[in-house]
Amino acid sequence: MEAVRIRTWYGIIAVIEIRNRSFHRAGLGKFIMPHPPVVNWLLRRGMRNDFCRRLSILHELGHLQTLPGIFLYSLGMGLWIYHQKPVSLLELGMILLGIHAFWELLAELYVRFQAGPLYRLYYRGVGRFPRILFWSTMAVFTLLSWKILLS
Ligand SMILES: [Zn+2]
Numbered sequence: 001m002e003a004v005r006i007r008t009w010y011g012i013i014a015v016i017e018i019r020n021r022s023f024h025r026a027g028l029g030k031f032i033m034p035h036p037p038v039v040n041w042l043l044r045r046g047m048r049n050d051f052c053r054r055l056s057i058l059h060e061l062g063h064l065q066t067l068p069g070i071f072l073y074s075l076g077m078g079l080w081i082y083h084q085k086p087v088s089l090l091e092l093g094m095i096l097l098g099i100h101a102f103w104e105l106l107a108e109l110y111v112r113f114q115a116g117p118l119y120r121l122y123y124r125g126v127g128r129f130p131r132i133l134f135w136s137t138m139a140v141f142t143l144l145s146w147k148i149l150l151s
Pocket residue numbers: 039040059063104107
């Protein structure tokens with residue numbers, strides 16, 4: 001399959017290649033990261049291949065569109081740790097996990113808004129459990145990182 005090229009709102013070209021359900025490449029310009037699409041695999045279980053591909057492209061694009069935001073979010077947490085709240089290595093790992101989980105939530109919210117009414121249509125007949133698992137675990141990891149920072 002051809003890679004999809006889309007200009008992000010901050011002007012850099014996003015490159016997304018959904019080769020199949022177990023191998024994706026996505027990145028900006030020449031920085032393209034191959035990765036196992038764990039979240040897309042979980043969220044699109046039981047979905048038709050063409051729908052899965054469309055939503056997976058949107059999800060990867062969601063990561064890239066929200067990248068400046070997640071960068072500032074991470075920077076803010078880093079500054080907070082530096083000035084206010086020294087953390088252990090384990091806590092730091094949990095905070096990094098929480099940042100990633102928050103980024104997953106943002107990427108999938110992007111999919112939800114971009115797909116609009118199609119989102120529900122694509123999920124017709126697809127089991128709810130993977131989606132419940134995704135939203136709840138990502139929310140818990142996000143909240144845990146806040147709890148560590150604010151405790
Ligand atoms: Zn993701």
